[in-house]
Amino acid sequence: MHPFALPGLRSLNLHAKLMLALAILVAVVAGTSAYLLIEHQRAQKFSELEExxxxxxxxxxxxxxxxxxxxxRGAISAQLSALSPNPEVVQFTVTAVGYGVVAEVKGARRADPSSDVVRVRPIEYQPPGDAPREKLGEVRVQLSRAPAMQAMRDARNAILATIAAMVATLYAVTLVLLNGMVRGPINRLEEMVDRMAGGNLDARCAVESDDELGRLAARVNAMADRLRESTARLYDSEQKYRSIVENALEGIFRLHRNGWLEEANPAMARLLRYDSAAALVAAGTGGPDKRPFSPKQVEDLFARLKRDGEIAELDLRLTRPDGTAIWVQLSARGVAHSHGDIVRLDGLLADVTARKHALENLRRHRDELEVEVAERKRTEQELRASREELRQLSWHLEVIREEERKRIALEIHDELGQLLTALKIDISLLQMKLAGNPDAQGKTHAMRELVEKTMWMVRNVANHLRPAALNFGIVSALEWLAEDFNGRHRIRCSVVTYGDEPVLEDSRATAIFRIAQESLTNVARHSRASRVVLTLRSGEASIDLEIRDDGCGFDLNAVSAGHRGSYGLLGMAERARLIGGALSIASSASSGTVVAVRIPLSDDVRATFAS
Known part of the structure; x- marks a missing residue:
């Protein structure tokens, strides 16, 4: 325990404590020194007395x-009496062997004989010659310590008096010095500190020296400067905070655990339709029916704070004094007491009534939209089913059309061809019979040329309805198509094949042929090309057909937008899809157009196509 922490010393000022400490220190040092000195002198006196x-x-x-x-006896007594006046002497006694006490001399009587110093020595006589020493008796010397102790008491009193005088002198000198060098500056320092504590932050302590008090005064001045700056910043912060709170668009409040409002800003008062924030706070301190938050809402809020630590964007329904209900979004944090319990909360709330209504409308529209979307999905499913049915019908019609073309081509080629052949034979026979009639000969010759031209036209029509070369494979059909294209247009067309000739179903070979035929038709109409190459690659997994020209190309975006000229491309893509393939088109002004179709040859696709 600190010595100056005693209850009786707490009320003393620093000056008194310093003086008391000095007095105690001097007294202890001086007393200890005096005690040690006196003890040393007493030991020395006692040692001298014993010697x-x-x-x-x-x-x-x-x-x-x-x-x-x-x-x-006289000589003995005379010798003893010679030393008996000494104040330490208590008694000298001489005894003889066989006689007892021969002589005895006594000094002053002492109160405490137990502290006397006693020495006994034998008295021996040395006869002449070589005779041994003979003990004659004893001498007993008894000296008292009382004179020495009295002298030490006198010396101790003198030393104590001297120490007391020195302590008094030192105390007086120290008191004067402390008053001038310590107490005065401390009093002035206390006065300045009191003025600063009273709010006068412009007050400053005078730095009178470079010692500890001077440095303390300088630090107090520095502390006052920092305190003034901190106070100014605190005031600015408070003003900014107050301005933010007062001018905030959201309601800011502090709610006590009992349910009444401790603070609120004008925005919250406007939100709840009160004249002012003071009126709102005053209403909040009333009964539970006057408070903006119901008791159940208060319990729920503090229970949520205790569970989650904070409240974030909680939708809450409040009632204004006129009975109208509003929806607010509340966020808050708890303010705990020193023992840890949450006793109030600082909250922020915003009016979300319009948003709540809009959200309800949005939910209603969402439900309606979900119904419409479900209806639309059902319609789309029906549309997709109808489109698939239409595709199947289109493919069926295409198959029927190809079959019809094949039948018509066969009938034209076989029946009409046979009739024309018979007619040609008859005209040849007739021409032989009319050999002597030049006019008839010329007429029959013209008829024969007409029949031959008709036969060529019939074969051409039959080949365009369905090339006979398809009966010999897709490669023969493509070569016939290229040869026919070369004969009709000034664009050089060639066929390049890789791999073995594929074995395809008639419908699939026909679809590939029609895609190539439509591509060459587009080249002839639009490309302004000088060369076109048909490349057929046959592999184990797929068949790839590529039609590449060196023409002017076309705009794919326009085709994707559904331009009138894109129907042929759509038909080509649909034909490829129906046989399980995929069509791709690449076109640019610098490299012409490339139409590529890939038909996989997997068992699943073949089985699907066959079905």
């Missing part, structure tokens, strides 16, 4: 040998 008793007893032991031999 004196030993010297006296030794002296008497030697000087009284002859008088005691002669039993000269």
């Amino acid at each position: 004196r008793a030993a010297r006296i007893s030794d002296l008497f032991s030697r000087s009284l040998a002859l008088p005691l031999w002669n039993v000269d």
